[in-house]
Amino acid sequence: MNTLPSRANLDHLKKQAKELLRLYRDGDATATSRFIDNLPAAAHQTPDDVNALGLRLHDAQSCIAREYGFASWAELRLYVESLAVQREQQDLIRHWLGLAYGGDVVGGYDAARPRVAAQLLRDHPGLPSADVSVACAAGQLDVITRAVSADPDWINRPDGPLNLPPLVAVTHSRLGQLPQFAERLRECARFLLQAGANPNQRIGNRYPPASLASPHESEPLSALYGAAGVNRDAVLTEMLLTAGANPNDDESLYHSLEEPTCTRLLLQHGARVGGTNALRRALDMPNPVALELLLAHGGDPNEPVAAGPTTTWGPPLLRAIAVRRSARHIAALLAAGADPQARTPGGVSAWRLAMQTGLREVADLLRAAGANDALSAEDEFVAACARADASEARRIQAQRPDLPRSLPADQLRLLPDTAAWGSGDAIKVMVELGWPIAARGGDWDATALNHAVLRGDVELTAFLLTHGASWRETHGFGSDVLGTLSWASINEPAGVEHGDWIGCARALVAHGLPDIERDPADAERMLIDGRSMRFSEEVARALLRTGRMDLEAD
Known part of the structure; x- marks a missing residue:
């Protein structure tokens, strides 16, 4: 793996990519070999096969990025841009936090980039010691311990450039999605809870048109939501629930569904299904386990239609068919009591909709459940x-x-x-x-x-x-x-x-x-x-x- 120079320059890297592409197009064997070694699309192919791919500039940029140890050109670019602000420590800290958290925390549209944040930490290992906000996001327990010792009230007070309570800062850090940080962040959360942190710490949503300065307080984002709905960490979720976190925070259950282990924990600790739109959200999941869990814990298979974009088709059974869910999804709804005679607001029956969407196996299930209709x-x-x-x-x-x-x-x-x-x-x-x-x-x-x-x-x-x-x-x-x-x-x-x-x-x-x-x-x-x-x-x-x-x- 190549090593970036300490003063890496994006323009120079762009020129490297263009030169690599020029050599490849000229038939240079070394250039072709570099693509085979670093570009997934060219891996395990012969040089002739790679030459026939007609690779473009974005492929060359991806190759350059991977030669420097980055997963994509976008990550390399973000990293180089981060290096450009390192002379000003506070700017660097704020820039780093913007990589570690999503737009609902930082008040912007950009997605978090935890891998870039981790790379920046490797080059600046002293950054967590410079600001306890970074320590919370990076899982630096010794810095957090010193902060609590110096100011016991800090543990429940919003603080730092993002005005975050410490437990929220820990559970919402997207570095928790990286294996090397997950356990460190759990240890920090465990320490904060044992030291008296309120397990129901929360902030208002800052995603635009809200902002860091003017958050939507009517859309609270809890520490539990960070664990169960953002990072979907079952260990952290159980830790917070055991400490008394309220599972009915209007966000956690809905956003946990991609990780059914977190969903199960929330339900076991009393999360309600009704009124959360979680049942309809579960119909977006190809895996039926989340839907089955919600139905087993009181989810209504004939849930009345409420406002919102997922309600076009009426009852959950109709939406499940409309979005081409599996026969197992449909069987779970029918077993829980979904009406096989349900119709869309336009009068189309569940059986007709299944046929119109090409789901013959689902149509057979509906027939067996008593649906009786014909096709025009x-x-x-x-x-x-x-x-x-x-x-x-x-x-x-x-x-x-x-x-x-x-x-x-x-x-x-x-x-x-x-x-x-x-x-x-x-x-x-x-x-x-x-x-x-x-x-x-x-x-x-x-x-x-x-x-x-x-x-x-x-x-x-x-x-x-x-x-x-x-x-x-x-x-x-x-x-x-x-x-x-x-x-x-x-x-x-x-x-x-x-x-x-x-x-x-x-x-x-x-x-x-x-x-x-x-x-x-x-x-x-x-x-x-x-x-x-x-x-x-x-x-x-x-x-x-x-x-x-x-x-x-x-």
Whole structure:
């Protein structure tokens, strides 16, 4: 592994990446070997195979980053930027805390970067001793012990650049997601609780439009939420619950569902299911265990519809079918008493919806539970499209040439719903059969193109654009596809694997975005179509190139 110079320069690193790409394109064997050794996409391939990949600048940047021991160019860039502020200790501390905590704690849009924070700590081992706020986030017990000895009241007082009570500072630190820090943070939490810290310490949510200076006190974020809902640490969660933390804090149960062990602990300590929207959130999980736990602890399988984006389909059974959950999810709901005759607000039965979404096994379960319905020709057409059965869909269309144009809105939304939760093959069948490409659906009332960009699905993005989709298509949050790209590239949505927002940006540029330039009032933002917008730096560079070769200057 190469060692970064003490005064690493991002411009110099960019030039290294461009030179590596030039050598690779010139057929240099050493350059090709470097890609094989460091780039996952080239690993275990022959030089000829790697040369045929047509690697781009972002691949060269990723290779350079990995040669220096970083997982991505973004992490290398963040680390180099962090080095640039090290001469001013307080600036460094504030910058470091911004890497260790999420936007709901620091008051910004950026996601936490715990690996970068850990690397910075390795280069600045004295940083926790310089500020007890860093010590809390890094699990530096000796510094915390001295702080309590010097000022016993500090243990329950908001403090530091982020105005955090110590226990909240410990449990919300995203370094807890790194194995080398998890136990250290648990030890700090254990010490604070034994020394008298209130297990129900909390802060107001600072995520914009709130801020560090003006948090949303009506949206409290507890220490328990940090343990169970942010870091999903079962040991830390049990520690807090045993110490008396209130499991009904309106956040912990809902956000714990990705780690059922934490969910189980909360339920065992009295967390209520009703009124938390956790049951509907569990339907977003491919693993049915969280849903089964909630149902076993009083979750209502016929929970009435409340306000919010997840309630479009009505009862939980209908939503489970709409988002293509497994037969085991459906069986759990039915076993708990879900009504197999339930209908959407538009009158579509659970059985018809299962057929329309291509879930034959689920439809069979509903039949066995007493569902009794039949499919119209329109339903048969929609069902064939949903299971990507192009020949059957074309057969029906030949008899009904008005399809799909004559379908009602609740069936036309199958296209964006499928982009959100289903199969790219089904989308291609629908589009090629004339489906309205700007139909809106999914939880956030968005078009298929918006859903594809959110997921970083380059192939689907390019396909939709080629077939007439437009970046101007809006969604339920009042923005358009560029707004979706902005949010996704900065936040990298949870649950999205291998999202390629750089590729999506290139696809959008190739299909006719307006001129793009840096915002002269803010170098971190872009001016597009009269709007000032922010993207991840990598996506911003891809947008700025506007079709230029990768080797040209940014």
